[in-house]
Amino acid sequence: MAATIMNGNGNAHKEPTVCVTGAAGFMASWLVKRLLDKGYTVHATVRDPDTKAKVHHLLDIPGAAERLKLFRAELSEDGSFDAAVAGCLGVFHVATPTEFAPKDHENDMIKPAIDGTLNVLRACTKAKTVKRVVVTSSAATTSINQSAEQNQYIDESCWTDVDFLRTVKPPTWSYLVSKTLAEQAALQYGKEQELDVVTIIPVLNVGPSITPSVPSSVQLALCLLTGNPYMLPGLKGMQLISGSVSLVHVDDVCSAQIFLMENPSAQGRYICSPINTSVPQLAKYLSKRYPQYNVPTEFEDVPEIPKVNISSKKLVESGFSFKFGIDGIFDDAVEYLKTKGLLN
Ligand SMILES: NC(=O)c1ccc[n+]([C@@H]2O[C@H](COP(=O)([O-])OP(=O)(O)OC[C@H]3O[C@@H](n4cnc5c(N)ncnc54)[C@H](OP(=O)(O)O)[C@@H]3O)[C@@H](O)[C@H]2O)c1
Known part of the structure; x- marks a missing residue:
């Protein structure tokens, strides 16, 4: 689905219209920016279109x-996405509850993620114009398990053990469950209703943001540089629960979302994870690259070697290339945090 604007004779084509859900968020607002830049017309869903801030x-x-039109839509309301999806050729479903410590894990996190995904997919079926839906999942759906085996190779055949999460309840457990069950529901809906559903599975997103506040995932990834004491336990927790600290530039995630929308042969799940590391390895890298910040490098409570290796082999073999390696990911994020006053 290429965004052709003009044909060879200079005559204007109608640009494809796509919908992006949760458009005010970190990743989706960057995706909207990329889509507008490519010539798409975008129907963007937000919860509160009338609040300018x-x-x-x-x-x-x-x-x-x-070329941007805002629509109000709420994951838990049946039919809420119908107007935004009507007339669209493609839909990027990005919205999900991200309040990581909800009061009611089932009703504030898990249920709206699953119901909301099905709500969006039903809107696609009703619209009859939608050729593909790219659902944004998370690497949290792939690598969380009870196995003590080291150096596990994680690909698209791997699923997180939801029963383990529901029993042990590690921090953010209901988010991890919500993403796993929502992705499974999306793939099942696609099969049963013959809707072309592809899922993208990104790891921790890092980079600049156009959102009014600094995204928590960027703060988490850069906590070794900023010294934010509330974030470091979260980064260690991520490695201990998921098996690695895996990172991707937000711009590469959006490129991959668009690649999967435009690539006719895309099918099933796609992991999007160029960098696989651990807290101690990341700390060593950061202290060398940015010696001006006081990066701690001794850690006794997290392993040096990540337990899992989350692989993007399928995405890369489909023809996608990552633009950013670890230097580009952190250089961009450091410059961004300087503009926000969080780094000198
Ligand atoms: N950031 C990462 O590192 C990362 C990594 C892997 C996967 N992901 C996935 O990427 C997607 C975007 O994440 P993000 O980091 O950009 O999160 P974010 O900034 O918190 O954005 C989430 C969006 O979802 C919307 N939303 C939440 N609850 C909603 C509801 N009940 N009804 C309608 N909309 C609702 C929010 O709307 P409001 O603006 O109104 O709050 C917000 O725009 C999510 O699916 C997430 O699971 C993110």
């Missing part, structure tokens, strides 16, 4: 005045 970063994107 929540949507001005979308309205300020070049091309927004001509």
